[in-house]
Amino acid sequence: MSSQSSISRFIPNPKTVAIVGCPFRAGQAKLGVDNGPIHLVEAGLPRQLEELGWKVHFDGHHQFEEIATENDPPIGKLKNPRFVSRVCKAVAKAVGDHAKKGQLPLTLGGDHSLAMGTISGTLDQYPDACVVWVDAHADINTADTTDSGNLHGMPLSFLLGLGEKFEEFSWIKPVLKPERLVYIGLRDVDAGEKRILRENGIKAFSMHEVDKYGIGKVVEMALDHVNPKRERPIHLSFDVDALDPSVAPSTGTPVRGGLTFREGHYICEAMYETGCLVALDIMEVNPSLADPEAVKQTVAVGCSLARSALGETLL
Numbered sequence: 001m002s003s004q005s006s007i008s009r010f011i012p013n014p015k016t017v018a019i020v021g022c023p024f025r026a027g028q029a030k031l032g033v034d035n036g037p038i039h040l041v042e043a044g045l046p047r048q049l050e051e052l053g054w055k056v057h058f059d060g061h062h063q064f065e066e067i068a069t070e071n072d073p074p075i076g077k078l079k080n081p082r083f084v085s086r087v088c089k090a091v092a093k094a095v096g097d098h099a100k101k102g103q104l105p106l107t108l109g110g111d112h113s114l115a116m117g118t119i120s121g122t123l124d125q126y127p128d129a130c131v132v133w134v135d136a137h138a139d140i141n142t143a144d145t146t147d148s149g150n151l152h153g154m155p156l157s158f159l160l161g162l163g164e165k166f167e168e169f170s171w172i173k174p175v176l177k178p179e180r181l182v183y184i185g186l187r188d189v190d191a192g193e194k195r196i197l198r199e200n201g202i203k204a205f206s207m208h209e210v211d212k213y214g215i216g217k218v219v220e221m222a223l224d225h226v227n228p229k230r231e232r233p234i235h236l237s238f239d240v241d242a243l244d245p246s247v248a249p250s251t252g253t254p255v256r257g258g259l260t261f262r263e264g265h266y267i268c269e270a271m272y273e274t275g276c277l278v279a280l281d282i283m284e285v286n287p288s289l290a291d292p293e294a295v296k297q298t299v300a301v302g303c304s305l306a307r308s309a310l311g312e313t314l315l
């Protein structure tokens with residue numbers, strides 16, 4: 001049985017993955033998340049993907065210092081807006097270019113504001129793609145609703161074109177449609193975000209639904225919503241804080257009551273099985289927030305989620 005053969009409808013043979021290493025943290029306040037991608041690569045992720053039968057492109061992590069700006073005062077409540085915008089614009093280009101070549105971009109964060117870039121890049125190449133967002137958080141605050149001003153809590157509002165528009169972010173085409181987005185794993189959603197989800201009819205499966213229906217049924221319902229015929233390209237954006245903190249402790253905004261190890265991996269396996277996965281983000285691994293063993297565990301889980309999404313099976 002070769003489940004590692006070419007079941008992907010969109011990625012040509014030989015299957016090629018392009019690792020987009022994004023050592024970036026300006027979308028939130030904690031130090032260390034910029035080291036996430038370095039740890040994931042040093043743990044052996046490129047070789048592990050080769051062992052799964054993928055050709056792996058990786059020519060080093062992006063160096064974003066060059067586009068950092070001396071003076072980056074808040075715009076309204078948004079923190080580090082210019083730096084976040086420039087980095088995400090560069091990431092959109094990188095992801096879009098890989099996708100154009102028929103490669104599957106695997107973006108390693110870094111904080112989740114990067115998804116403004118990754119999803120922009122995906123939608124550029126695959127305008128009818130849908131987004132499966134796995135997270136404890138909805139990351140859909142607008143400049144108006146955000147309490148923290150951290151852009152990692154806001155990428156989806158920009159991609160959907162919700163809230164106030166800013167010149168600085170005008171490069172983002174608001175091309176994501178609410179019905180092409182689905183969440184799994186939510187359990188810490190701000191009041192303003194709940195209103196946005198409701199008003200825009202955005203489908204979300206919180207931990208309550210995971211408990212109620214089980215992960216198998218939840219994934220099926222999520223795909224039935226965004227991809228009923230399983231013919232649309234899928235962008236999977238996985239924030240490791242979707243996992244329970246006992247599974248992925250070293251992350252900036254842990255919330256208890258999360259996905260088990262298997263539930264998280266099941267989601268990734270199921271996305272691969274559709275044959276529609278065209279892009280993957282592994283976000284918010286922060287190697288500075290726990291003791292060495294817990295860091296190692298979190299990095300290892302980041303690697304194994306990526307392997308599962310790229311076809312690693314249990315048998």
Ligand SMILES: NC(=[NH2+])NCCC[C@H](N)C(=O)O
Nearest residue numbers: 112137141148150152153253
């Ligand atoms: N990508 C994340 N970990 N996001 C956490 C966001 C937390 C909070 N909702 C905020 O907007 O600040």
Ligand SMILES: [Mn+2]
Nearest residue numbers: 136137239241
């Ligand atoms: Mn999160």
Ligand SMILES: [Mn+2]
Nearest residue numbers: 112135139239
């Ligand atoms: Mn997130």
